[in-house]
Amino acid sequence: MQNFFKAFYLIILAVVLILSSSGCQIAPLMGTPVEPEGLKDGVYEGEYKKGINKAVVKVIITDGKIGEIELVKHTASWIGKKANEIIPQRIVEQQSTQVDAVSGATNSSRVIMNAVQKAIETAYK
Numbered sequence: 143m144q145n146f147f148k149a150f151y152l153i154i155l156a157v158v159l160i161l162s163s164s165g166c167q168i169a170p171l172m173g174t175p176v177e178p179e180g181l182k183d184g185v186y187e188g189e190y191k192k193g194i195n196k197a198v199v200k201v202i203i204t205d206g207k208i209g210e211i212e213l214v215k216h217t218a219s220w221i222g223k224k225a226n227e228i229i230p231q232r233i234v235e236q237q238s239t240q241v242d243a244v245s246g247a248t249n250s251s252r253v254i255m256n257a258v259q260k261a262i263e264t265a266y267k
Contacts, residue, residue: 167193169252173239173259178206180266187214188261195222195250197257199230203265208234211258222250229254 169192181203189198198215201208211230216223225244229251232241239259243251
């Protein structure tokens with residue numbers, strides 16, 4: 143009976159390790175500085191998902207610049223939530239979707255950056 147429990151725990155441990163390793167991949171960084179030429183004013187939505195993190199954003203383009211970013215939804219761990227205010231603020235200040243990530247919340251930061259990048263890409267069309 144003891145061998146059964148040991149085998150059972152090893153199987154459970156293996157499953158947990160496999161599932162958790164697939165969610166820990168860091169999102170690639172897609173963004174670049176915003177090119178104002180061809181950027182149309184308006185409100186644009188974007189979303190991006192990587193692992194357990196998902197962000198949905200609304201980006202307001204005014205006078206060919208990123209004027210405001212609303213984080214509509216952000217699915218993340220408690221530490222990933224640290225990026226919620228900081229990343230949109232950095233993007234607006236630097237007019238780029240490639241800004242410094244929040245320490246300890248790298249994947250959440252990149253997911254937000256990439257969601258904003260996807261929204262901006264639709265503003266060029």
